[in-house]
Amino acid sequence: MDDAIVIGSGPNGLVAAAVLARQGWRVLVLEASDRPGGALYSLETTLPGFIHDVGAAFFPFAQHSPALRALDLEGVGLEWRQGLIESSHPAPDGTCASIASDIERSAKSFGADGDAWRRLATWQQAMGSRLVDALLAPLPALGAALRLGIGNALGLLQAGMSTAAGFSCRHFRTEAARRVLPGLALHVDLGPDDFSGAGLGLVLALLAAGSGFRVPVGGARAITNALLRRIEEHGGRVRLGSRVRDIVVRGRRAVAVRTDSGDEIPAKRAILADVGAPALFLKLLPAGSVPSHLRRAMTRFEYGWGTFKVDWALSGPVPWNHREPRQAAVVHAGDSLADLRRFTAEVRRGELPSNPYLVIGQQSLLDPGRAPAGCHTLWAYSHAPSVVAGGWAKWRETLAERIDQRIEGLAPGFRALIKARTIFSPEDMEAMNENLVGGDLGGGSARFRQQLFLRPAFPYFRHRTPVRGLYLASASCHPGAGVHGACGFNAAHAALRE
Numbered sequence: 043m044d045d046a047i048v049i050g051s052g053p054n055g056l057v058a059a060a061v062l063a064r065q066g067w068r069v070l071v072l073e074a075s076d077r078p079g080g081a082l083y084s085l086e087t088t089l090p091g092f093i094h095d096v097g098a099a100f101f102p103f104a105q106h107s108p109a110l111r112a113l114d115l116e117g118v119g120l121e122w123r124q125g126l127i128e129s130s131h132p133a134p135d136g137t138c139a140s141i142a143s144d145i146e147r148s149a150k151s152f153g154a155d156g157d158a159w160r161r162l163a164t165w166q167q168a169m170g171s172r173l174v175d176a177l178l179a180p181l182p183a184l185g186a187a188l189r190l191g192i193g194n195a196l197g198l199l200q201a202g203m204s205t206a207a208g209f210s211c212r213h214f215r216t217e218a219a220r221r222v223l224p225g226l227a228l229h230v231d232l233g234p235d236d237f238s239g240a241g242l243g244l245v246l247a248l249l250a251a252g253s254g255f256r257v258p259v260g261g262a263r264a265i266t267n268a269l270l271r272r273i274e275e276h277g278g279r280v281r282l283g284s285r286v287r288d289i290v291v292r293g294r295r296a297v298a299v300r301t302d303s304g305d306e307i308p309a310k311r312a313i314l315a316d317v318g319a320p321a322l323f324l325k326l327l328p329a330g331s332v333p334s335h336l337r338r339a340m341t342r343f344e345y346g347w348g349t350f351k352v353d354w355a356l357s358g359p360v361p362w363n364h365r366e367p368r369q370a371a372v373v374h375a376g377d378s379l380a381d382l383r384r385f386t387a388e389v390r391r392g393e394l395p396s397n398p399y400l401v402i403g404q405q406s407l408l409d410p411g412r413a414p415a416g417c418h419t420l421w422a423y424s425h426a427p428s429v430v431a432g433g434w435a436k437w438r439e440t441l442a443e444r445i446d447q448r449i450e451g452l453a454p455g456f457r458a459l460i461k462a463r464t465i466f467s468p469e470d471m472e473a474m475n476e477n478l479v480g481g482d483l484g485g486g487s488a489r490f491r492q493q494l495f496l497r498p499a500f501p502y503f504r505h506r507t508p509v510r511g512l513y514l515a516s517a518s519c520h521p522g523a524g525v526h527g528a529c530g531f532n533a534a535h536a537a538l539r540e
């Protein structure tokens with residue numbers, strides 16, 4: 043019999059499995075899809091020879107995440123690449139502010155706000171890996187906060203209590219610099235005026251300046267493959283095409299899972315669920331094993347906005363007007379605070395964004411093997427309502443056209459380079475991976491009311507559940523979205539402790 047069953051092979055599930063297997067546990071991972079990795083994989087979605095990341099594409103936690111460090115993925119061949127510029131924020135008026143790991147390069151790009159940027163980047167340097175340790179430690183994370191230093195912790199807390207627009211306006215004078223943090227906070231469902239948005243925007247900006255928005259050679263799937271190697275070298279197994287339908291509970295303990303094909307697979311010590319919190323507590327578990335207050339909390343659990351993603355196969359690099367995005371790993375389209383506010387309001391009203399904010403990934407600039415010689419891949423996502431009036435089949439081409447148009451505005455000639463384009467609406471995202479509910483890429487909203495001790499619901503922020511031997515290991519738990527593996531790592535350690 044296996045010691046542990048891990049439900050789901052996203053990065054958190056695989057990290058959990060690798061940690062347990064390394065401790066000598068017999069581990070079986072059951073994955074619904076016919077490929078591993080969840081939102082951490084790459085496929086030729088456009089044309090043969092063009093490798094596109096299906097979800098996560100840039101890895102600010104690659105260097106310092108305690109989970110990834112402990113598993114030494116470089117030791118099984120994982121290689122990273124980094125650009126000269128990590129995050130570029132151009133606008134049609136010709137202005138651009140860019141973050142690079144070289145402080146002076148960024149300070150020059152921030153122009154009149156160069157000194158303000160230098161202060162933030164120097165602060166980041168002083169914190170080093172202690173910042174990531176504190177962000178990813180299991181709560182209450184007092185030890186990590188003390189190691190970070192009270193002054194640093196208070197500085198981050200202050201940002202965490204600010205809106206991205208408020209923090210930016212206090213620190214920067216130019217519109218170009220002021221759009222950077224709000225543009226980063228919008229990676230998830232945090233608009234410029236949302237409480238705590240500055241926390242995420244600032245953390246992403248500091249991580250970009252520190253370890254950078256790295257990409258793995260060969261695509262995001264190279265990280266998944268490295269995790270699989272770590273699991274297999276300790277005898278762990280991954281079974282694809284095995285969706286778990288429910289969890290068997292006896293005597294208030296999780297003892298087995300049942301798959302869609304009717305198999306009942308027992309687990310001796312623990313079951314770790316890399317699934318959304320509402321799916322775990324409302325669908326996989328028998329109703330009687332979940333206290334009513336937790337069931338109620340799960341019916342109120344909020345998912346973030348939908349994700350609308352486009353992959354392009356291009357016959358050349360994107361001809362950005364401004365020279366900085368031509369060297370950037372990630373480019374953000376968001377012209378001003380007003381533009382980002384309008385985008386946020388439209389998505390919250392359930393409308394198709396008129397001028398879609400974009401996170402644009404230029405992976406093949408850093409890792410040329412992702413496309414045939416001379417050609418390039420491009421990856422971008424915007425947010426959109428999970429459901430639109432009339433259905434996504436009606437609107438997907440319209441929104442993709444607006445996205446093409448927006449990039450064309452910043453890079454005239456872009457359209458002429460398109461050899462193929464593949465669109466993923468929020469519905470397509472969920473069809474690919476049931477954790478991406480409504481196309482939400484975060485495993486649940488990132489708004490303050492669903493963070494820290496409230497993720498997924500108090501008091502279950504430390505991965506334990508009301509059912510003995512069952513742990514929530516997905517991004518629905520603190521510290522939430524991102525490929526850091528911390529949710530799986532911390533859940534596995536909770537299981538080992540018990």
Ligand SMILES: Cc1cc2nc3c(=O)[nH]c(=O)nc-3n(C[C@H](O)[C@H](O)[C@H](O)COP(=O)(O)OP(=O)(O)OC[C@H]3O[C@@H](n4cnc5c(N)ncnc54)[C@H](O)[C@@H]3O)c2cc1C
Pocket residue numbers: 049050051052053054055072073074075078079080081082096097098099100101102284285286287316317318349351423471474475476477478482483484485515516517518522523524525526529
């Ligand atoms: C478009 C997009 C872009 C992103 N960009 C970035 C980025 O650049 N950088 C970054 O760090 N993060 C990014 N993210 C976020 C990151 O990918 C996620 O936070 C991360 O993948 C969450 O990992 P997870 O293991 O919790 O879940 P997932 O990666 O969602 O994996 C869950 C897995 O569980 C499986 N599963 C679910 N239910 C069952 C069941 N009942 N039985 C069996 N299997 C099941 C699913 O099929 C899936 O394979 C992005 C996500 C998306 C979608």
